[in-house]
Amino acid sequence: MLQLTKRTEYGLIALVHIAERGAVDAGAFVSARDICDRYPIPRRLVAEVLKALQKNDLVESQRGPTGGYVLARSPESITLGQIVTALEGAPPLTSCESPILLKSGGCEVHSVCPIRSPVHRVREQLWGLLEHTSLRSLLPPATQAHYAPRAAHAR
């Protein structure tokens, strides 16, 4: 399906929320509880998603009371592509394109597959789109202004 998973969706909500808080309270950690108090998302899921984002260096975490998460980098430098990759992996558009072709079947058409290279082109364009969409561009205007693109708000 050409659709983002719920995990990615939750990740986006969380990241936007963290960015918003960060704009007000620079350096403050946002806990998972904060997020699911505001949005009806299972706490467990948020934790799981944030963990994945942390492992991909998109957020930093801090334990203990007053702990939580902060953006590891400026919203300008975090892309939608990175977020999707962190939460879903970087799946090929079709099975033809899988790097490990024959894992569970894979593309048996391989050498005679007529759509491999054209679809590859489309895939490149699609990921280009995701790579050129920054987290900043997903923020509400007010917050967006706070993270001025040139202000080098690298945290």
Added chain:
Amino acid sequence: MLQLTKRTEYGLIALVHIAERGAVDAGAFVSARDICDRYPIPRRLVAEVLKALQKNDLVESQRGPTGGYVLARSPESITLGQIVTALEGAPPLTSCESPILLKSGGCEVHSVCPIRSPVHRVREQLWGLLEHTSLRSLLPPATQAHYAPRAAHAR
């Protein structure tokens, strides 16, 4: 998952094959057997996929011996977006965007969802990409030349 289904993949292979045959034998019907003789695709699946494409007016079908499928329109006027829509529906990028919000849960975040409209923008871009990719552009160069864009090969 941000990935096309196997059905769509098979559909693309089938359409490309039909277009290639059509370039040689204009007006000849291509049977499902022809397709899965050439590519290792379950015959049943091809039939199912082609049926869906037929219902969406992308191919025309003919029963009986010498029967099969032909493109209903010129490859130039068939877009990747139409193919995906025919085989997978037109799924929203995130559940927030579902027209029928609360079908099976849907987006409970609704009014407070901070990512709905920005994600909607991204979705528009993505589908724009698919809508601007024609079947013709997916064909091998030789066949592509046969379906010259201006030649009004509308069959």
Added chain:
DNA sequence: TGAATTAGCACCAAAACAGTGCGGTATCGA
């Protein structure tokens, strides 16, 4: 008539996804 083909129905197995339980570990504040 008979063979070849699409059409339509329901059905099954495997995989991915969404969500949960439980216990462990780090950290801050009193």
Added chain:
DNA sequence: TCGATACCGCACTGTTTTGGTGCTAATTCA
């Protein structure tokens, strides 16, 4: 020091989607 609060990690379950199959009917050509 103690306890509350928060993240961490593993495994597990139920549901949905996906991929694939069986069988039969309807259509068409030789």
